[in-house]
Amino acid sequence: MKIPSAIWTLLIGIVLTLTSLWYGQNHGLLPVAASDEASLVDGLFNTMMTVSTGIFLIVECVLIYSVVKYRRRAGDNEDGPPIEGNIPLEILWTAIPAIIVIGISVYSFDVYNNMGGFDPHSAHAAPMMEDAMSMPGTAMAATLDDAPATQRSPIQISQLDPGSEAVVNPNELIINVAGLQYAWLFTYPDTGVTTGELHLPIGKTVEINLTANDVIHAFWIPEFRLKQDAIPGRETSLRFTPRIPGDYQLICAELCGPYHGVMKSQVVVETQEAFDQWMQEQLVASKDVPNQAVAMNSQEMTADEFLAPYTKDMGIHSEILHQIK
Ligand SMILES: [Cu+2]
Incomplete structure (x- = not known):
């Protein structure tokens, strides 16, 4: 019995569709999705992966089939039949990619919108940045002619911000991030703590206000599926909710x-508990130094007592310190 070619086409179509759908969900190319927003990006990526796997398989199958079926046989010295132009086919292979590209663009705009891309920083714009923020699409734009944030140290940024936070959601953690050659500085305006490590409590929405002190940098945490330019003289913003505990890299x-x-x-x-404890430690560390210096100057503290917190960090026992003095 000869199977009609329409049945073959249908069967191959089903196999290719199922293979593409399976691979689109099981490619294993992305790191752990550690924020609530990551699933939006993964959905888009998986869709594109499914479509591209389908196209790849169709193209490769047709290519291999043609190479085998229409290969030159021994003793055949003729040219192939002169085939030229096929309007319906050309319309079809223009229309299908166009539909795919339009579909993916609409989908990706939707994801960008859901992640707050079109309305960054709407809750509170720092006063000096309001002009920049009222322009549409500022998150992506890079102009360098605004008030120079290059002049502001991270400490100054933290001092500027509390006054500007007229609308603050208590369930939200605001962090000012400054990129500079070649480090990131994180300032928590609630406490005034500035650190070189970004600590985040699980499940709490974080708003990152991002700027740069020298040249353009970009804030990228692959596990959160977030990437945003840090631009001198301009504040960009990101909002996300970390979900899976762990150590990641910015x-x-x-x-x-x-x-x-x-x-x-x-x-x-x-x-949240570990975060609060870490924050306390940062507060103590940042306040210890001046207080102790004052205490020692006013003779309330011996040199041993003054040095104790530092020597403890270095693993030096206070008795040894006493002996070598
Ligand atoms: Cu950089």
């Missing part, structure tokens, strides 16, 4: 100088 994704490759910072997603 990587600079914009070539910013000879040491760009090492511009990475640790990101720690931890429980």
Whole structure:
């Protein structure tokens, strides 16, 4: 019995569709999805992966089939039949990619919108940045003629911000991030703490206000599926909710100088308790130094007592310190 070619086409179509759908969901190319927003990006990526796998398989199958079926046989010295032009086919192979591209664009705009891309920073814009923020699409635009944030140190940024936070959601954690050659500085305006490590509590929405002190950098945490330019003189913003505890890396994704490759910072997603404890430690560490210096100057503290917290960090026992004095 000879199977009609329409049945073959149907069967091959079903196999290719199922294979593409399976691979689109099981490619294993992405790191763990550690934020609530990551699934939006993964959905888009998986859809594109499904479509491209289908196209790849169709093209390769037709290619291999044609190479085998229409190969030159021994003793055959003729040219193939002169085939030229096929209007319906050309319309079809123009229409299908056009539909795919339009579909993916609409889908990706929707994902971008759901992640707050078109309305960054709507809850509160820092006053000095309001002009920049009222322009549409500022998250992506890169103009360098605004008030120079290059003049502001991270400490100054933290001092500026509390006054500007007229609308603050208590369930939201605001962090000011400054990129500079070649490090990231994180300032928590609630406490005034500035660190080189980004700590985030699980399940709490974070708003990152991003700027750069020298050249353009880009804030990229692959596990959160987030990437945003950090631009001198302009504040860009990102909003997301970390979900899976763990250690991740914040990587600079914009070539910013000879040491760009090492511009990475640790990101720690931890429980609220662990976060609070870490914050306390940062507060103590930042306040210890001046208080102790004052205490020692006014003779309330011996040199041993003054040095104790530092020697403890270095693993030096206070008795040894006493002996070598
Ligand atoms: Cu950089």
